[in-house]
Amino acid sequence: MNIHNDPLLTRIYEQCVDFQPLPESVYVGLQGIEERSHHFQTLTRANAVKFVTVIREGENDFDARSDDGPLMTFGLRSRRRLQDFWKQYPGKTIYLDITGLRHHIWIPLLRAALADATQSLKVIYVEPDKYNATLAPTGDRIYDLSEHTQGVAPIPGFASFSRVGDEFLFLPLLGFEGTRVARLLEKIQPIDDMIIPVVGLPGFRPEHPFYTYAGNRQALEETNAWQRVEFADANCPFSLYYLLERINAQHEQQYLKIALIGTKPHALGAVLFALRDLSMRELIYDHPIRRSMRTSGTGRLLEYDISAFSTTTNA
Amino acid sequence: MTEYNEIRTDLNRLFAHKAEWLKERIFDLFTAPDYLSSLSVDVPCVLEGGRGTGKTTVLRGLSYTGLYALSDGKPSTIRGWRHIGFYLRVDTNRVNAFSGPEVTEQKWQQLFAHYLNLVFCDLVLEFLEWYATATHETVELSRTVWERFSQSLCIEVGGSVKEIRTSISNAIVDFEVYVNNIEDEPHVRLSLQGAPVDLLIKALSREPEFKNKTFSFLIDEYENLNPSQQQVTNTLIKHASNEYTFKIGVRELGWKCKTTLNVNEHLVSPADYRLINITDELNRGDFAKFAQTVCDVRLNVLRETWPEIPLTIVDLFPGLSQQEEALKLGVGPIAAKISVDTAALSQTSLTFFQTLEPLQKYFLKLTADRDGTSIEKAVEAAANDGAWATNFDNYSHALLFTLRRGKRGFRKFYCGWRVLCLLANANLRYLIELVDNSIAAHLSDGREFTHSVSVENQTAAAQRVGKKNLAELEGLTDDGAKLTKLLLGMGRVLGIMAEDVSGHAPEVNQFKMADETMSAEVEHLLQNGVMHLALVRFTGTKVAGFATKDYDYSLHPIFAPFFGFSHRKKRKMTITGQELLSLVNDTPRGVNRILAKSHRKPSNTLPDQLTLFEKYFDEHSQ
Numbered sequence: 001m002n003i004h005n006d007p008l009l010t011r012i013y014e015q016c017v018d019f020q021p022l023p024e025s026v027y028v029g030l031q032g033i034e035e036r037s038h039h040f041q042t043l044t045r046a047n048a049v050k051f052v053t054v055i056r057e058g059e060n061d062f063d064a065r066s067d068d069g070p071l072m073t074f075g076l077r078s079r080r081r082l083q084d085f086w087k088q089y090p091g092k093t094i095y096l097d098i099t100g101l102r103h104h105i106w107i108p109l110l111r112a113a114l115a116d117a118t119q120s121l122k123v124i125y126v127e128p129d130k131y132n133a134t135l136a137p138t139g140d141r142i143y144d145l146s147e148h149t150q151g152v153a154p155i156p157g158f159a160s161f162s163r164v165g166d167e168f169l170f171l172p173l174l175g176f177e178g179t180r181v182a183r184l185l186e187k188i189q190p191i192d193d194m195i196i197p198v199v200g201l202p203g204f205r206p207e208h209p210f211y212t213y214a215g216n217r218q219a220l221e222e223t224n225a226w227q228r229v230e231f232a233d234a235n236c237p238f239s240l241y242y243l244l245e246r247i248n249a250q251h252e253q254q255y256l257k258i259a260l261i262g263t264k265p266h267a268l269g270a271v272l273f274a275l276r277d278l279s280m281r282e283l284i285y286d287h288p289i290r291r292s293m294r295t296s297g298t299g300r301l302l303e304y305d306i307s308a309f310s311t312t313t314n315a
Numbered sequence: 316m317t318e319y320n321e322i323r324t325d326l327n328r329l330f331a332h333k334a335e336w337l338k339e340r341i342f343d344l345f346t347a348p349d350y351l352s353s354l355s356v357d358v359p360c361v362l363e364g365g366r367g368t369g370k371t372t373v374l375r376g377l378s379y380t381g382l383y384a385l386s387d388g389k390p391s392t393i394r395g396w397r398h399i400g401f402y403l404r405v406d407t408n409r410v411n412a413f414s415g416p417e418v419t420e421q422k423w424q425q426l427f428a429h430y431l432n433l434v435f436c437d438l439v440l441e442f443l444e445w446y447a448t449a450t451h452e453t454v455e456l457s458r459t460v461w462e463r464f465s466q467s468l469c470i471e472v473g474g475s476v477k478e479i480r481t482s483i484s485n486a487i488v489d490f491e492v493y494v495n496n497i498e499d500e501p502h503v504r505l506s507l508q509g510a511p512v513d514l515l516i517k518a519l520s521r522e523p524e525f526k527n528k529t530f531s532f533l534i535d536e537y538e539n540l541n542p543s544q545q546q547v548t549n550t551l552i553k554h555a556s557n558e559y560t561f562k563i564g565v566r567e568l569g570w571k572c573k574t575t576l577n578v579n580e581h582l583v584s585p586a587d588y589r590l591i592n593i594t595d596e597l598n599r600g601d602f603a604k605f606a607q608t609v610c611d612v613r614l615n616v617l618r619e620t621w622p623e624i625p626l627t628i629v630d631l632f633p634g635l636s637q638q639e640e641a642l643k644l645g646v647g648p649i650a651a652k653i654s655v656d657t658a659a660l661s662q663t664s665l666t667f668f669q670t671l672e673p674l675q676k677y678f679l680k681l682t683a684d685r686d687g688t689s690i691e692k693a694v695e696a697a698a699n700d701g702a703w704a705t706n707f708d709n710y711s712h713a714l715l716f717t718l719r720r721g722k723r724g725f726r727k728f729y730c731g732w733r734v735l736c737l738l739a740n741a742n743l744r745y746l747i748e749l750v751d752n753s754i755a756a757h758l759s760d761g762r763e764f765t766h767s768v769s770v771e772n773q774t775a776a777a778q779r780v781g782k783k784n785l786a787e788l789e790g791l792t793d794d795g796a797k798l799t800k801l802l803l804g805m806g807r808v809l810g811i812m813a814e815d816v817s818g819h820a821p822e823v824n825q826f827k828m829a830d831e832t833m834s835a836e837v838e839h840l841l842q843n844g845v846m847h848l849a850l851v852r853f854t855g856t857k858v859a860g861f862a863t864k865d866y867d868y869s870l871h872p873i874f875a876p877f878f879g880f881s882h883r884k885k886r887k888m889t890i891t892g893q894e895l896l897s898l899v900n901d902t903p904r905g906v907n908r909i910l911a912k913s914h915r916k917p918s919n920t921l922p923d924q925l926t927l928f929e930k931y932f933d934e935h936s937q
Contacts, residue, residue, distance in 0.1 A: 059415070060415045060416060060417065060498075075417065075498040077415065077417060077494075077495060077496060077497050077498050078496055078497075078498035078499045079495075079496045079499060080496070080498075080499045081498060081499075151407070151411065152407045152408050152411065153407075153408070153411035153412070154408055154409075154411065154412045156495075157495045157496070158495070159409070159412035159491060159494050159495050160408070160409065160491060161409055161412075161430060161433075161487050161490055161491050161494070162484070162487055162488075162491075163434060163437060163487075164406075178790070179789045179790040179795065180790070181790075182787055182789070182790025182791070183790040183791065183792075183795070185790075186366075186790065186791055187407045187408075187539075188407075188408070189333070189404070192331070192333075218783065218786055218787065219790075222783075224327070257408075279488075282408070284408055
């Protein structure tokens with residue numbers, strides 16, 4: 001596939017204030033612990049845009065409330081309940097803001113929204129201005145992004161029980177925290193030459209790919225996976241999608257385990273890719289608990305046209 | 316340089332740190348440990364050991380693919396096998412799906428039991444397909460058996476292994492949909508725990524090909540199951556039919572629940588299973604010899620391309636005697652400066668002094684300084700003290716840590732095959748890392764295989780391996796950051812104590828908990844430390860109990876070269892849970908607090924290998 005001929009359906013807004021949702025659309029988000037996730041609260045409440053705020057993120061369910069509606073709970077391991085969530089807004093343009101939402105909430109929501117072909121789905125992501133550095137006792141923690149992880153467990157609705165032998169391809173989408181990939185290597189136990197790490201390049205900032213290498217140095221070195229690193233734009237889910245397609249084509253019939261430990265746009269690209277064939281593609285996630293001051297400031301806002309992309313790739 | 320790269324590639328290939336990285340070579344390089352015979356019995360066995368102790372290799376060796384590879388792939392040998400093993404690694408990303416508030420714990424157990432039935436039966440059927448391919452003999456079970464089996468497993472009926480496997484695959488997909496939408500309560504039929512497995516194995520046992528053979532399910536990484544899932548599997552272990560049994564691979568303390576689904580029914584060793592602790596077994600035997608065989612097998616392969624490689628790994632790793640090491644650490648010039656006033660000594664004492672080795676003179680000087688007396692008085696006292704030689708022996712190894720106190724460069728050497736084996740503490744992965752790192756440093760210095768690895772390269776490699784495993788610790792467990800801090804704190808305490816031995820007990824490198832009752836946090840920290848090989852525990856000299864407090868603990872000896880303390884199991888100190896936690900919560904102050912108990916002062920001069928942590932150990936920067 002020639003990447004230059006593929007659509008890149010991303011609109012980039014240098015500042016959040018430049019972005020306004022379409023009239024009569026629905027905007028779903030969560031004001032999380034990071035400053036950058038607060039932006040949607042300042043969006044103009046005009047043009048009949050309905051704002052749906054996720055109030056609570058449980059492990060297996062979440063609470064959400066629209067501007068004027070009651071608080072409602074939706075189970076994550078329930079196709080019916082997730083569809084109920086979206087059925088409230090038939091035919092609308094949906095903005096799913098993943099900036100503040102945790103993976104285990106937005107991924108099932110995205111999947112359910114994609115199943116409803118009547119909606120136009122756009123995903124919003126806001127980059128942070130910067131990640132906060134920390135004093136790390138050991139070399140693999142340049143950035144103190146997670147307090148701890150809850151351990152490897154399936155994203156709700158994405159559990160896979162098929163028997164997979166040793167011969168699978170492990171694709172960690174790398175972030176800055178080397179301990180996370182180290183832990184996954186321990187749990188997943190891929191064969192060393194079956195690991196293809198993905199680094200976000202270009203990064204949100206020019207120096208980020210270097211931090212990714214430094215943070216993951218030990219795991220990359222021990223497994224010799226540094227020899228097989230692939231790159232995709234850190235803020236572009238579609239570049240990641242195309243990259244995964246290319247890797248998949250090169251390793252035909254290979255079962256893929258994709259670890260979502262990098263940027264959220266990469267996670268988005270991986271989810272879109274995995275959804276095409278869940279019998280051969282598995283998502284791996286370690287459920288980190290985010291540190292409250294892990295990032296500061298608000299950077300660019302990115303709008304991804306998922307419905308248009310899905311239509312194109314279906315064609 | 317090309318040759319260097321080529322040999323490095325070969326080394327990497329053969330001295331891979333993890334069994335799974337050896338791929339098909341795992342069986343070519345297989346070395347049977349002595350305890351293997353204990354596993355090959357018809358009773359359930361639990362193989363307990365930390366990561367890197369060889370559980371996976373042994374369990375895979377007992378699997379039918381392992382047995383086949385170990386018998387050089389000869390189909391004729393299959394009929395002679397007494398055991399047929401089915402290997403299964405517990406996959407965290409699968410088993411962790413079985414929890415949540417949507418259904419009761421009991422329902423999750425029923426779902427998990429059904430999942431196990433599907434997986435176990437598929438493993439057996441996969442074997443039958445393999446058997447047919449390997450021997451060109453098809454095992455045909457009757458249509459009635461297949462029907463009964465299909466009904467028992469709640470899958471579509473099939474008339475052949477292939478059809479049944481397809482049915483199982485379909486059932487797994489249905490089951491996936493069910494669990495992924497469990498709140499919707501879709502319909503699913505669940506099989507009875509163990510029933511289809513019993514039925515299938517009994518049917519197979521009646522076939523002439525498998526008469527008098529025992530089938531084993533080899534379950535690796537049992538610690539990945541939660542306690543509720545372990546209850547389900549424990550029930551299978553306890554009540555399995557005579558035709559099959561279980562071999563379990565689990566980390567120390569990873570078997571979190573030992574009851575069956577009946578909480579009053581416990582699995583007890585040896586009545587219900589045979590417990591094999593790998594570290595104990597290998598230490599009881601001759602680990603150095605076993606490790607040598609493991610490495611020599613790899614060298615044999617390398618020698619096909621590189622004939623200059625020595626016959627045995629031991630030749631590559633020369634050690635140092637105590638005196639040699641003392642001289643290398645500079646005791647000569649120190650001892651040369653220790654002079655006595657000959658007129659002040661009796662002839663006997665003078666002769667005694669003149670015949671002393673440099674390290675002994677250094678010991679005398681330290682004794683004199685400690686007691687605030689003259690060297691002559693110390694010599695007189697020593698010459699007339701029948702126990703002096705024993706006293707020196709007690710301190711001689713500890714003295715080596717003090718010779719280069721506060722200086723740049725190596726402050727202590729860790730070298731020689733026996734020492735490397737002690738550092739590994741019966742952990743093959745650690746040993747292979749030490750060997751691989753040492754040889755890599757040796758080759759990168761431009762040296763040949765015809766020369767042995769220098770003690771400097773061995774020591775630097777040991778420090779690197781310690782540092783690497785310290786850094787990895789954080790990634791091994793969700794509480795890894797706490798363990799890293801505990802290790803950094805306790806390692807620094809032991810390092811400072813090792814360098815400041817005068818007037819103190821020598822080689823203190825273990826600790827015992829003082830508290831009668833320990834907080835859950837301390838208990839968890841210690842257990843996690845043992846499970847992930849930050850700590851080693853052993854039963855105390857007085858009580859061989861089972862509570863956490865009844866054990867003595869030490870840092871794993873693999874960390875000794877990095878922090879600079881003795882790798883030998885020697886003396887212990889007593890600390891409280893609060894002191895232990897202070898090492899985690901405020902490492903610099905925690906270190907000072909424990910040092911103050913033995914009237915030692917903190918040291919500002921970190922060994923070279925620890926300088927990266929300078930800020931971390933500086934209490935003013937925290």
